[in-house]
Amino acid sequence: MDTSKIAISEQYTIKNPLHSNKYLVNGVLKQWTGETSEVYSNICYTDGAPTLLGSVPDMDSDAANEAINSAVAAFDRGKGDWPTMKVKDRIACMMTFVEKMRPHRDQVVKLLMWEIGKTKNDACKEFDRTIDYILNTIEAYKKLDRKSARFDNQSGIFAHIRRSPLGVVLCLGPYNYPLNETFCLLIPALIMGNTTIFKPAKLGVLLITPLLEAFQESFPAGVVNIVFGRGRKIAAPIMQTGFVDVLALIGHSTSAVALQDEHPFKNRLRLILGLEANNPAIILPDADLDLVVRECISGTLSYNGQRCTALKVLFVHADIVEEFNKRYAEAVDALQYGLPWEDGVFLTPLPEKNKPAYIDGLIKDAVSKGAEVLNKRGGELSENYCYPAVLYPVSTDMRVYQEEQFGPVVPIIPFTNIDEPLDAIAASQYGQQVSLFGKDTKSLGPLIDIFANLVCRVNLNSACQRGPDIYPFTGRKNSAVGTLSVFDALRSFSIRCFVASKDNQYNNEILEKLLASEDSNFINTDYLL
Numbered sequence: 001m002d003t004s005k006i007a008i009s010e011q012y013t014i015k016n017p018l019h020s021n022k023y024l025v026n027g028v029l030k031q032w033t034g035e036t037s038e039v040y041s042n043i044c045y046t047d048g049a050p051t052l053l054g055s056v057p058d059m060d061s062d063a064a065n066e067a068i069n070s071a072v073a074a075f076d077r078g079k080g081d082w083p084t085m086k087v088k089d090r091i092a093c094m095m096t097f098v099e100k101m102r103p104h105r106d107q108v109v110k111l112l113m114w115e116i117g118k119t120k121n122d123a124c125k126e127f128d129r130t131i132d133y134i135l136n137t138i139e140a141y142k143k144l145d146r147k148s149a150r151f152d153n154q155s156g157i158f159a160h161i162r163r164s165p166l167g168v169v170l171c172l173g174p175y176n177y178p179l180n181e182t183f184c185l186l187i188p189a190l191i192m193g194n195t196t197i198f199k200p201a202k203l204g205v206l207l208i209t210p211l212l213e214a215f216q217e218s219f220p221a222g223v224v225n226i227v228f229g230r231g232r233k234i235a236a237p238i239m240q241t242g243f244v245d246v247l248a249l250i251g252h253s254t255s256a257v258a259l260q261d262e263h264p265f266k267n268r269l270r271l272i273l274g275l276e277a278n279n280p281a282i283i284l285p286d287a288d289l290d291l292v293v294r295e296c297i298s299g300t301l302s303y304n305g306q307r308c309t310a311l312k313v314l315f316v317h318a319d320i321v322e323e324f325n326k327r328y329a330e331a332v333d334a335l336q337y338g339l340p341w342e343d344g345v346f347l348t349p350l351p352e353k354n355k356p357a358y359i360d361g362l363i364k365d366a367v368s369k370g371a372e373v374l375n376k377r378g379g380e381l382s383e384n385y386c387y388p389a390v391l392y393p394v395s396t397d398m399r400v401y402q403e404e405q406f407g408p409v410v411p412i413i414p415f416t417n418i419d420e421p422l423d424a425i426a427a428s429q430y431g432q433q434v435s436l437f438g439k440d441t442k443s444l445g446p447l448i449d450i451f452a453n454l455v456c457r458v459n460l461n462s463a464c465q466r467g468p469d470i471y472p473f474t475g476r477k478n479s480a481v482g483t484l485s486v487f488d489a490l491r492s493f494s495i496r497c498f499v500a501s502k503d504n505q506y507n508n509e510i511l512e513k514l515l516a517s518e519d520s521n522f523i524n525t526d527y528l529l
């Protein structure tokens, strides 16, 4: 497990650290002259030391104010070029951005591997999925706009209804999908006419820097502002101004709550949040065990379990638990651990420095309270990894049950009565997704009906996941606020607004003139091809 002994082929070495001292405010790529933060990878070269990848600005509250002022000025109380622009012109800017983003694929993929330890395959997928997301968002916006290219007439009042932007959006993404999940917030926010401030996560930050120019060259000044640094130093002062209309954050609820608390006008602030999930799997006695093992491996351990949609706990029926445990533990030990760019690698170094010790602590706590580590390699510890431990039987007093591990350790809980997992899920603070494994419709049917009231996606005989991005991604309780999908995100970042006009000759002549002219971008019935 000591990856520092593995030679790194030429193509993947970090020859020159990327020292980026630029940030984007007011349409200008400014030079930062203050403090900087070094960015290290937890993947070590043969000297055993973490690898220096580069550095980024460590900005302060003055820079934060510069960014919020820029976004506020670009929205310009609704008068800005961007919020008043024709939909087709905003789409053209977005297309320009896509074309300018594409050439950076290799560099972004390499940084995804080094910065957050994502496998090459998954890093490529993250980039490509993001491009697809942007293109699909454009198509979805065209459809939405076509539906608005009309007038209603109810009770003698004409209405021309469209979706308008909300104002200034602060976007904060997570380290596990630093490109995709952040852009799934930023892109719909932008295309709907909002102006934005984007602060990359602490890990997965350098990979944003090659895209700064693309943002600058594609959008009008002040529409996209990109700042770097710690949340409490820059996101908090931005919220304190009271000018943020939408907080769009995928990450931990403690950050979301802390930032909301900073905003002086609570009802002004709209929230789009993707938070913790702690998704469970329920494995019924008639489930196809080969399929269950396959899906649970990918569900629990893809990207080392560091996904909000990962399966964090497995409830297995007592009749099959022994057989399941045997097969699953063997499958876990057969997973290939290595560097992200190696062929066939599945488990990779953890990007957070303290994570291996944290996971080790969860394992020790569970073992001290009666759980066993079922797999031979479970808990093997190195500087940057803790090999996935399969823990059985797990009980509610163990930390691994109470905390969302967000890493490579898998708790298994046996059950005899279905009410046991149902009670646990109902009592949980989270409600994103569930995986339900079984075949008999007499058992599955009623369970689906209950889960549909407890979570937002029931995955039948498959692992939990976000995609395809066209489907709604959300959660109940503390798991989310708002719904994201290509289509839903456009709605989440906008509000319905309409021009109402009494159906009389005086008004109708004005409307006809507005429609025949270019005098209003809002009032138009153009059909976007």
Ligand code: G3H
Binding pocket: 176, 177, 181, 306, 307, 308, 309, 464, 465, 466, 467
């Ligand atoms: O971290 C949460 C992500 O939304 C998970 O997405 O299910 O596509 O890996 P995914």
